[in-house]
Amino acid sequence: MLRASIEAEMQRDAAGIQISNVNGWHSNTQMIDWGGEAARALAYKAMTMADEQTIDAKSVQKSRYSWVPEMWANVSGQGDSNQYHFHPGSFWSAVAYVDDGYEGSYDPALGGELQLLDPRMPMVRLTAPDLRLLDDEGEAQRNEILVRPKTGMIVMFPSWLQHAVRPFKGNGTRISIAINLIAALSS
Numbered sequence: 001m002l003r004a005s006i007e008a009e010m011q012r013d014a015a016g017i018q019i020s021n022v023n024g025w026h027s028n029t030q031m032i033d034w035g036g037e038a039a040r041a042l043a044y045k046a047m048t049m050a051d052e053q054t055i056d057a058k059s060v061q062k063s064r065y066s067w068v069p070e071m072w073a074n075v076s077g078q079g080d081s082n083q084y085h086f087h088p089g090s091f092w093s094a095v096a097y098v099d100d101g102y103e104g105s106y107d108p109a110l111g112g113e114l115q116l117l118d119p120r121m122p123m124v125r126l127t128a129p130d131l132r133l134l135d136d137e138g139e140a141q142r143n144e145i146l147v148r149p150k151t152g153m154i155v156m157f158p159s160w161l162q163h164a165v166r167p168f169k170g171n172g173t174r175i176s177i178a179i180n181l182i183a184a185l186s187s
Helices: 002-012 036-052 121-127
Strands: 065-076 081-085 092-099 114-117 144-147 154-158 162-165 174-185
Touching: 002 036, 002 065, 002 092, 002 174, 036 065, 036 092, 036 154, 036 174
Parallel strands: none
Antiparallel strands: 065 174, 081 162, 092 154, 092 174, 114 144, 114 162
């Protein structure tokens, strides 16, 4: 269902828009409207995930906030990527993979990983490049986390976290859906 809605929108608006994408196709941000029931169900899933990871410090029993979703689709082919960026104005962001594009291959040379960058680390490394912070297991913290997409996977992260997508080198077509959740005071 999601794939069919995305393919129909690509036919309707073949140019798409350019934001962080380097090549590839990026839909408008109104997928909640044109994506049908499957898109609304995915948005609900993301909102449920956000509820599980968020607490309203002034109303612990029942949050005063609700989520306003914003969604769009990305379709990437060989060589396509996304530049580092973040999502100002949102609280949570997520990416859901409709098709990872790897066509069943586990070859790491195909690239296309989601990169999550800890914004503290560039400054730490500028002042003392050989020092690392330790994690709770006593290991050096990574300043960049790479996530290899899998069809059906949803990755959620705080919207202030810088992220990018490394160049995708597979022969398949990657289809992903980005979701922003904006916190709004409930009336």
